[in-house]
Amino acid sequence: MDNSTTTDPDIEQGNSTLSRINNQHKQIIKEFKFNADSERDSHYRLHNSVISCLMQMNPTSWRMFEAVTSGLDIYPFELIEDSDFLSQFTQGKASIPEHFRTVTVHASDYSKRWGLTRSNGHRQFTLDALTLFNETLSTISFDERSNSADIKLSRPVSDVTFHATVQNKETGATTLDFHDSMIRKNTKDKRDNTVWQCSSATFVIHEKLALNMLLLQKMFTRIEKSATAPLSKAGAKLYAFMCMISGSRCAVNDAWCMALDLTKCNSLCGTKYNSIVDFARNFNLPSELTSKSDFDVTAIKDEESKIGRKYMKIKIFFSRKTCKKGIEELAKKGKITRRLVPRPRVLVGSHEEGVWARKNIKILLEFESKLINVKRILPKADRERLSRYRKIIGEA
Numbered sequence: 001m002d003n004s005t006t007t008d009p010d011i012e013q014g015n016s017t018l019s020r021i022n023n024q025h026k027q028i029i030k031e032f033k034f035n036a037d038s039e040r041d042s043h044y045r046l047h048n049s050v051i052s053c054l055m056q057m058n059p060t061s062w063r064m065f066e067a068v069t070s071g072l073d074i075y076p077f078e079l080i081e082d083s084d085f086l087s088q089f090t091q092g093k094a095s096i097p098e099h100f101r102t103v104t105v106h107a108s109d110y111s112k113r114w115g116l117t118r119s120n121g122h123r124q125f126t127l128d129a130l131t132l133f134n135e136t137l138s139t140i141s142f143d144e145r146s147n148s149a150d151i152k153l154s155r156p157v158s159d160v161t162f163h164a165t166v167q168n169k170e171t172g173a174t175t176l177d178f179h180d181s182m183i184r185k186n187t188k189d190k191r192d193n194t195v196w197q198c199s200s201a202t203f204v205i206h207e208k209l210a211l212n213m214l215l216l217q218k219m220f221t222r223i224e225k226s227a228t229a230p231l232s233k234a235g236a237k238l239y240a241f242m243c244m245i246s247g248s249r250c251a252v253n254d255a256w257c258m259a260l261d262l263t264k265c266n267s268l269c270g271t272k273y274n275s276i277v278d279f280a281r282n283f284n285l286p287s288e289l290t291s292k293s294d295f296d297v298t299a300i301k302d303e304e305s306k307i308g309r310k311y312m313k314i315k316i317f318f319s320r321k322t323c324k325k326g327i328e329e330l331a332k333k334g335k336i337t338r339r340l341v342p343r344p345r346v347l348v349g350s351h352e353e354g355v356w357a358r359k360n361i362k363i364l365l366e367f368e369s370k371l372i373n374v375k376r377i378l379p380k381a382d383r384e385r386l387s388r389y390r391k392i393i394g395e396a
Contacts, residue, residue: 046240
C-alpha cells in the first residue's frame with residue numbers, strides 16, 4: 001500500500017497566488033512607509049474619517065492629539081512583515097498590541113512647538129494632557145423602526161501616565177510616574193508643584209481609533225507641522241479640516257466651501273453660542289488663517305439655511321493663496337439675494353407706475369423660484385410687496 005501523499009495542484013496554485021498577493025501588499029505598504037519616514041519631521045498623516053470624527057473634540061484636546069499623532073509610527077515594520085496581521089487588518093478584525101499605539105510626548109518639545117513660555121510650559125502641557133485624556137466623543141445613530149436613538153461614547157486615549165522629575169539632594173533627579181487621579185491641578189503650597197508640572201506623558205491610543213491611524217494607504221491627509229504651529233488651538237483644528245477637504249474634493253473656481261451648523265461651530269471653537277448670528281459676529285478664524293496660513297478664508301451666514309429670520313448654518317469659503325479670485329466668486333454664489341427697482345417719481349395710477357410694478361413683480365417671482373429650489377419661502381415683507389405691486393397693475 002502506497003502511503004505517500006499528494007498535494008492538490010489547485011491548492012498549491014491558490015497558496016502561491018495568496019503568497020504573491022501578500023508580498024505585493026507588503027511592498028506597497030513599505031513604499032508608503034518610506035515616503036512617510038522621509039517627511040516625518042515635517043508632516044504627519046491622519047485618515048480622513050479620523051479628522052471628521054475628531055472635529056467635535058475640544059480645541060485644547062486637538063492640540064495635544066496632534067502632538068501624539070506626530071510621534072506615532074503609523075507604519076510599524078513588525079506589523080508590515082506579519083502576514084496574518086495584514087490579512088486581519090484588511091478585514092478590520094486586527095488586534096493592535098498596545099506598544100504599537102503608545103506614544104510619549106515631552107513637555108519641552110510641546111512647549112517649543114506651540115510657543116509656550118518656559119515658566120508655564122510644563123504646567124500647560126500637563127493640563128492639556130489631562131484634557132485629552134478626559135475627552136469623550138459621542139456618536140448618535142437613529143433607528144427609524146423602533147423610533148429610538150443609540151448614543152455611543154468613546155475616548156480617543158485609553159490611558160495616560162505622567163512622568164514628573166523630582167529633585168532630591170541625596171539622590172539627585174528622579175523620574176516618578178503618576179496616573180491622572182494623582183495629578184493636582186490646584187495647590188496652595190507653591191513648592192508642591194512637581195506633580196502637576198510633568199516633564200512628559202505617555203499616551204495609549206484607543207485600539208479602535210488606532211485601527212484607522214496605522215498602515216494608511218488611501219483616504220488620508222498630509223498636514224504640515226510648521227503650518228499649524230503659529231495658529232491658535234481652534235485655528236489648527238480648522239486648518240486640518242480644510243486640508244482634508246481640499247485634498248479630497250474637487251474645487252469650484254479653485255475654491256472649496258463647507259457649511260457648519262451651530263453645534264459644529266461651537267465644537268470647532270470650543271464655544272457655547274446660542275445662535276449663528278452671535279457666533280459669526282465673533283468668528284475670527286478666517287482672518288487668522290488668511291494671515292498665518294497658505295489659505296485665503298472667508299465666512300458668511302448661509303442664506304440658504306435661513307428659516308424665517310433665523311440662520312441655521314454658516315458657510316466657510318477657502319482657497320489656496322494663489323487662487324484668491326476663486327474664493328470671492330464662490331462666496332458670491334453662496335448668497336441668494338434680490339434687488340428691487342426704486343419707485344420713480346410718477347403719478348399714482350399712471351402707465352409709468354405700472355411699468356415699475358411689473359419689473360419688481362418679475363424680480364420677486366425669480367427670487368421666489370430660487371428660494372423654492374433650496375426649500376425656502378419668500379420673506380413676509382416681500383410677499384406683501386408682491387401683493388401691492390399686483391394691485392397696482394390690477395391683478396389682485
